[in-house]
Amino acid sequence: MISEMIRETQEQKLKHLLAYVSAHSPYYQKIFRKHGVDVDSIVTVADLAKLPFTTKDNLAAANDDFLCVPKSRIADYVTTSGTLSDPVAFYLTDSDIERLADNESESFRRADGSEHDIYQLMTTIDKRFMAGLAYWMGARKLGAGMIRVGPGAPFLQWESIQRFSPTVIIAIPSFIPRLIDYAVANGIDYASSSIKSVICIGEPIRNPDFTYNELGKRITSQWNVKLYSTYASTEMGAAFTECSEGKGGHLNEDLLILEVVDEEDRVVNEGELGEVVITTLGVEGMPLLRYRTGDLCHVYYGPCLCGRKSPRLGPVVGRKQQMIKFKGTTIFPPAIFDVLDMVQEIELYQVVVSKNEFGNDEITILLPMQLQTTFFREKLHSLFKSRLRVTPLFQFITAEELTFRIYKQEKRKPEKLIYI
Numbered sequence: 490m491i492s493e494m495i496r497e498t499q500e501q502k503l504k505h506l507l508a509y510v511s512a513h514s515p516y517y518q519k520i521f522r523k524h525g526v527d528v529d530s531i532v533t534v535a536d537l538a539k540l541p542f543t544t545k546d547n548l549a550a551a552n553d554d555f556l557c558v559p560k561s562r563i564a565d566y567v568t569t570s571g572t573l574s575d576p577v578a579f580y581l582t583d584s585d586i587e588r589l590a591d592n593e594s595e596s597f598r599r600a601d602g603s604e605h606d607i608y609q610l611m612t613t614i615d616k617r618f619m620a621g622l623a624y625w626m627g628a629r630k631l632g633a634g635m636i637r638v639g640p641g642a643p644f645l646q647w648e649s650i651q652r653f654s655p656t657v658i659i660a661i662p663s664f665i666p667r668l669i670d671y672a673v674a675n676g677i678d679y680a681s682s683s684i685k686s687v688i689c690i691g692e693p694i695r696n697p698d699f700t701y702n703e704l705g706k707r708i709t710s711q712w713n714v715k716l717y718s719t720y721a722s723t724e725m726g727a728a729f730t731e732c733s734e735g736k737g738g739h740l741n742e743d744l745l746i747l748e749v750v751d752e753e754d755r756v757v758n759e760g761e762l763g764e765v766v767i768t769t770l771g772v773e774g775m776p777l778l779r780y781r782t783g784d785l786c787h788v789y790y791g792p793c794l795c796g797r798k799s800p801r802l803g804p805v806v807g808r809k810q811q812m813i814k815f816k817g818t819t820i821f822p823p824a825i826f827d828v829l830d831m832v833q834e835i836e837l838y839q840v841v842v843s844k845n846e847f848g849n850d851e852i853t854i855l856l857p858m859q860l861q862t863t864f865f866r867e868k869l870h871s872l873f874k875s876r877l878r879v880t881p882l883f884q885f886i887t888a889e890e891l892t893f894r895i896y897k898q899e900k901r902k903p904e905k906l907i908y909i
């Protein structure tokens with residue numbers, strides 16, 4: 490369980506937060522009135538259960554009502570990724586940006602980073618993306634260096650690695666096999682490069698038992714780099730980042746209160762799966778109380794082998810809203826990605842989830858044309874049968890068309906999954 494000292498600090502910050510939103514948040518003022526909430530009766534973290542949850546729908550419906558400061562005090566405008574819905578606006582004040590920097594420098598430190606490191610950023614820093622900015626600020630705060638290459642562009646990535654000798658890559662992990670393939674095809678000696686680790690954002694690299702999943706295996710079997718997983722979101726404005734033990738992302742208890750709840754909204758026990766619910770601490774622009782992220786993770790409250798006592802979250806097993814009911818089986822998209830990542834020949838894919846005429850979910854996997862052989866289809870069929878017990882539909886299109894569909898200009902991340 491959380492140590493006494495952490496609990497006390499969190500409770501002080503919680504008290505401050507409740508007074509702050511009561512005074513400044515039109516949304517929470519309304520909610521407190523509606524539910525007859527007496528904020529003075531909320532003293533401990535367990536007392537938070539007296540408050541209703543805040544959902545993604547609440548946030549979308551009353552977006553600007555969450556803002557606690559006049560718009561003239563907003564320093565940076567960002568939006569959520571909006572995988573399943575329209576992106577929601579988030580407003581950051583100067584102090585919120587500072588909080589992001591604190592979070593990210595601590596997150597780098599947890600992933601064994603120091604002022605001696607040089608980070609190469611392979612995600613976007615613009616496009617209203619909070620994380621890119623956070624990485625840059627975090628590296629600066631840590632006293633480390635950063636090369637902002639951005640997503641894609643394997644030539645520029647390798648040229649930068651050879652020119653500046655960065656030690657750490659920050660990337661969406663499914664980009665790394667592409668980076669390796671480019672090096673192989675162009676005679677670049679990637680094995681003896683300066684890179685020693687990769688901070689993996691946006692996609693899991695581990696199974697719930699912390700062994701590498703297929704993507705994690707694919708990277709580490711080809712390249713001797715250490716992988717650190719990090720889980721974050723715009724709403725949290727903070728990250729759960731793994732330490733060298735690789736046994737889940739650590740909570741930064743200065744910045745978030747964590748609850749992990751089951752279907753009946755009860756806090757789950759050690760090692761159990763539940764939905765991640767967060768309360769943000771120290772946020773000035775848009776603080777959130779008991780925000781339901783929709784992300785399902787296993788939670789570990791016990792101390793970590795690294796010596797830290799903060800709770801840890803296992804890999805995101807799925808998003809609640811992304812649960813697919815397919816031919817009587819419940820599947821989350823990461824499980825489908827994991828099967829596809831096992832197949833050496835597959836470099837590009839897109840998973841399309843749609844509803845058929847009976848309102849049931851259908852899964853279609855788009856693959857490049859050159860893989861369209863009877864032998865390959867049968868191989869995929871049996872692989873899916875053995876791993877997920879069901880087989881999706883496969884559709885083959887040209888590699889150009891597939892690349893176009895996945896790497897859309899206006900999107901911040903490659904679209905491995907779409908809903909139509």
Ligand SMILES: [Zn+2]
Pocket residue numbers: 731732733734739793794795796797
């Ligand atoms: Zn640890």
